[in-house]
Amino acid sequence: MTMPFLDLRLATRRNGSRDGELMLVSPSGQRWLSAGPTVKTMQALLDNWALQAPELESRRRSLDASGWNEGETFDPDECMAPLPRAYQWADASVYRNHARLIYQWRNEPIPPRYEDEPLVYQGGSDGMIGPREPIVAIDEAHLVDLEAEIAVITTDVPMGVTIEQAADRIALVVLLNDVSLRGLIPGELAKGFGFYQSKPATSFAPVAVTPGALGPAWKDCMLDLPVRIELNGERFGEPHANSDVVFNFAQIIAHLARTRCLVAGSIVGAGTISNADPESGSACITEARVREQLSGVPLDRLRPYLRHGDRVRICAMGPHGEHVFGAIDQQVVIHSPG
Amino acid sequence: MTMPFLDLRLATRRNGSRDGELMLVSPSGQRWLSAGPTVKTMQALLDNWALQAPELESRRRSLDASGWNEGETFDPDECMAPLPRAYQWADASVYRNHARLIYQWRNEPIPPRYEDEPLVYQGGSDGMIGPREPIVAIDEAHLVDLEAEIAVITTDVPMGVTIEQAADRIALVVLLNDVSLRGLIPGELAKGFGFYQSKPATSFAPVAVTPGALGPAWKDCMLDLPVRIELNGERFGEPHANSDVVFNFAQIIAHLARTRCLVAGSIVGAGTISNADPESGSACITEARVREQLSGVPLDRLRPYLRHGDRVRICAMGPHGEHVFGAIDQQVVIHSPG
Numbered sequence: 001m002t003m004p005f006l007d008l009r010l011a012t013r014r015n016g017s018r019d020g021e022l023m024l025v026s027p028s029g030q031r032w033l034s035a036g037p038t039v040k041t042m043q044a045l046l047d048n049w050a051l052q053a054p055e056l057e058s059r060r061r062s063l064d065a066s067g068w069n070e071g072e073t074f075d076p077d078e079c080m081a082p083l084p085r086a087y088q089w090a091d092a093s094v095y096r097n098h099a100r101l102i103y104q105w106r107n108e109p110i111p112p113r114y115e116d117e118p119l120v121y122q123g124g125s126d127g128m129i130g131p132r133e134p135i136v137a138i139d140e141a142h143l144v145d146l147e148a149e150i151a152v153i154t155t156d157v158p159m160g161v162t163i164e165q166a167a168d169r170i171a172l173v174v175l176l177n178d179v180s181l182r183g184l185i186p187g188e189l190a191k192g193f194g195f196y197q198s199k200p201a202t203s204f205a206p207v208a209v210t211p212g213a214l215g216p217a218w219k220d221c222m223l224d225l226p227v228r229i230e231l232n233g234e235r236f237g238e239p240h241a242n243s244d245v246v247f248n249f250a251q252i253i254a255h256l257a258r259t260r261c262l263v264a265g266s267i268v269g270a271g272t273i274s275n276a277d278p279e280s281g282s283a284c285i286t287e288a289r290v291r292e293q294l295s296g297v298p299l300d301r302l303r304p305y306l307r308h309g310d311r312v313r314i315c316a317m318g319p320h321g322e323h324v325f326g327a328i329d330q331q332v333v334i335h336s337p338g
Numbered sequence: 339m340t341m342p343f344l345d346l347r348l349a350t351r352r353n354g355s356r357d358g359e360l361m362l363v364s365p366s367g368q369r370w371l372s373a374g375p376t377v378k379t380m381q382a383l384l385d386n387w388a389l390q391a392p393e394l395e396s397r398r399r400s401l402d403a404s405g406w407n408e409g410e411t412f413d414p415d416e417c418m419a420p421l422p423r424a425y426q427w428a429d430a431s432v433y434r435n436h437a438r439l440i441y442q443w444r445n446e447p448i449p450p451r452y453e454d455e456p457l458v459y460q461g462g463s464d465g466m467i468g469p470r471e472p473i474v475a476i477d478e479a480h481l482v483d484l485e486a487e488i489a490v491i492t493t494d495v496p497m498g499v500t501i502e503q504a505a506d507r508i509a510l511v512v513l514l515n516d517v518s519l520r521g522l523i524p525g526e527l528a529k530g531f532g533f534y535q536s537k538p539a540t541s542f543a544p545v546a547v548t549p550g551a552l553g554p555a556w557k558d559c560m561l562d563l564p565v566r567i568e569l570n571g572e573r574f575g576e577p578h579a580n581s582d583v584v585f586n587f588a589q590i591i592a593h594l595a596r597t598r599c600l601v602a603g604s605i606v607g608a609g610t611i612s613n614a615d616p617e618s619g620s621a622c623i624t625e626a627r628v629r630e631q632l633s634g635v636p637l638d639r640l641r642p643y644l645r646h647g648d649r650v651r652i653c654a655m656g657p658h659g660e661h662v663f664g665a666i667d668q669q670v671v672i673h674s675p676g
Contacts (some may be wrong), residue, residue, distance in 0.1 A: 111529035122529035126425035188626035191449035193459035194532020
């Protein structure tokens with residue numbers, strides 16, 4: 001069971017190993033210290049969360065008292081994804097407005113039972129991208145899209161948990177870019193087996209935060225903040241992550257665990273953030289294009305998908321303008337193999 | 339790069355930890371020794387395959403010379419899945435006859451481009467079941483089915499590998515039971531996002547074997563042996579794993595790696611084994627039921643799906659009757675939570 005009062009900010013530092021080094025980050029996000037020899041990696045912490053997270057928190061409190069003087073300056077360039085490789089990445093689609101616009105794009109009805117149970121897919125979790133690493137794709141014709149999303153990382157979740165129990169299994173909250181190759185999606189989904197090639201590696205903001213550290217910004221098992229997306233330095237969207245959602249994270253986890261356990265370190269997403277208000281912009285290019293189409297822009301004048309050299313920036317801003325998870329800041333690199 | 343000449347049999351022993359202890363298994367499958375302090379787990383070996391697998395092999399050779407006297411008796415009851423938790427489990431469907439019969443059952447056409455590129459889905463990899471652990475389901479009404487399959491475990495696979503390069507990334511071959519909840523499949527696939535609840539945890543035979551250890555039983559990047567399935571002690575099927583396949587493992591891996599890297603320890607399956615010859619029986623109950631239907635058995639007289647207490651046994655027999663991967667031998671337990 002997780003402790004909802006835990007107040008921790010964690011990240012993973014590139015150190016040449018596959019899993020990196022677990023970093024304890026200061027509440028200001030400006031300083032960091034190694035989590036120490038007893039818990040070397042994020043996965044190791046999640047494996048033993050009930051014992052080690054409270055220990056880390058008491059260490060964090062001492063550091064707060066001493067002003068983090070022994071710490072070093074936090075630099076997101078040094079960060080890997082909080083979990084550089086994970087045993088599970090399961091993503092849902094709980095934003096009604098996103099479903100509405102995306103299925104308009106696909107020219108298909110919204111999937112059956114969309115309002116009755118979370119619509120989920122099993123994503124690839126073997127390699128996650130750090131906040132400043134490039135989005136590498138092999139062909140612009142694959143229509144490279146960003147998708148700004150919130151996810152949680154769980155402790156162990158037994159099969160058949162209730163929604164209430166599922167809420168207690170949420171260890172950390174993260175911000176991510178679920179890069180999608182829109183050009184490959186229709187062909188893959190037509191086969192009926194879900195996404196594979198169309199969902200390349202996912203990118204993560206550097207800092208994973210406990211629900212307790214979010215304070216009032218964690219509400220009804222959702223992040224209660226807007227998420228800001230910038231494309232090449234310009235505002236692209238700023239939808240609120242807790243607006244018009246069909247299901248919250250506890251409900252998604254309970255759905256996932258109906259016939260299976262989830263092991264500690266499972267990453268569970270809520271899908272592309274989307275608000276009905278067009279003023280909020282979009283958290284993916286496809287949705288922005290559908291909105292343009294609906295407002296009469298001709299097909300050949302719609303905004304383009306991501307191109308070589310484009311820069312994507314995603315962050316969630318707290319009430320005092322602070323970057324809660326740090327920022328994703330990535331450049332697109334089109335790189336044909338061979 | 340893997341070394342095709344490597345001759346290793348490996349397993350994972352339950353020791354109270356999440357990843358177990360890596361076991362070096364004798365060529366006879368009768369004896370084992372700990373792989374030693376430098377490579378404690380299967381994942382650690384795969385992470386550093388090029389360096390550590392040859393070291394393990396030279397140790398295996400010394401043990402062969404001394405008759406494995408220092409070893410202990412190999413007991414599959416002590417085994418976890420070879421990789422108890424994995425960063426990826428991607429499964430294909432390459433047996434033409436299985437596709438033909440299954441889509442007959444679904445009353446749908448075989449997916450588009452089935453012969454042009456491997457049909458694959460992203461499976462859940464966070465928790466794998468050992469060879470003698472029960473198949474736990476919450477409801478017989480979910481229609482619990484077995485699926486006997488061969489898979490490979492890869493080393494690191496870069497994005498965009500050729501088929502030839504992909505073949506060199508195959509570290510190990512494994513035998514598994516891809517348990518499926520047939521009753522949940524139509525509802526999930528109708529949503530278009532693939533399997534989730536309908537594919538609970540997968541079970542594995544205890545011994546993972548290098549292609550080099552398979553000798554002539556590894557042919558054209560496929561296992562060239564029949565796989566025997568028994569249900570409650572009776573022969574259920576014995577289809578050959580290298581008969582009438584659309585794609586081999588190198589082709590599947592190259593397809594998976596088109597837009598993504600695969601990290602070391604990715605498990606890549608070929609789908610439910612199936613032969614056109616009805617005498618070979620079936621590797622899943624659904625297929626056997628479709629065959630019964632086609633031969634005129636009325637719906638209410640078809641053989642049932644798995645029930646509480648049923649026993650499933652799966653093994654692959656070498657030319658001298660030896661169990662190449664050891665046997666999966668599981669009992670079904672229906673266990674409603676709460």
